[in-house]
Amino acid sequence: MTSTSELPPRLAELVDDFAGVGVKDRLQLLLELSEELPKLPAKYDGHREDMEQVHECQTPLFLAVEVDEGRTVHLYFDAPPEAPTTRGFASIMHTGLDGESADTVLNVPNDFYLKLGLGEAVSPLRLRGMAAMLARIKNQVRAGSAS
Template sequence: MSATELPPALAEIRDDFLAITKQERLQLLLEFSRDLPALPERLADHPELLERVEECQSPVFIITEVDEAGHVHLHATAPQEAPTTRGFASILAQGLDGLTVDDFFAVPDDFPFELGLTEAVSPLRLRGMVGMIGRAKRQVRAAIADS
């Protein structure tokens, strides 16, 4: 994967957003919000292991882990009442899952701006998603340093 190329799952998500009208993009984001993967039981029972993403207006918590095979897994929680933020968390949880560490770090920090949502959601919300990526990358760096 080159530095300008997205991993297949994220590229597909981006292409899905760009293939529809601006109004439909917001609807697709809401669909993603309903598909946020549930936390694994080991995390659901220990919410203190997740980190709050302060850049988000809504209370979003993430944890990004690297498994023994060197693949990244991002888990997130966001309230049902915050569908935009929840949708962004879902996009990242689904689009980043299973990437190698190198492919994960190759994802551009400004990926949220590639979804064509700048007219549908506020810049503050997009910066929240950028914040999620930044925190996830920091967590992976820490996990690698600890191993």
């Protein structure tokens, strides 16, 4: 399993936060993070056709990944307010990966989310959604880095 030393600092801090509390508090922390997901910029707000849907998520989740000239990754998520678990997962990704280099994002272990300890608190289906988010982010980073 992933060690937090393999993670970007903000993502490692989130993993440590989750690992440091009990199961009920992990859910509460996830709900709090769901409220911190940034609003979409105007270019994506109302333009889901310009974003990629993560079909593995139980609730409609759309994401867009931009890699700028300096190979810095920028993440954007659209998830309904009535889907706090999905929004929480997106917020973890945003907080932990937005602003990191493309190489850093690509080097995040695919199973890092297991370290959050949410397997006892949410269904395996929901965790697969989080794994799919990371896979889509990495695919878009690869595509954005190649152009």
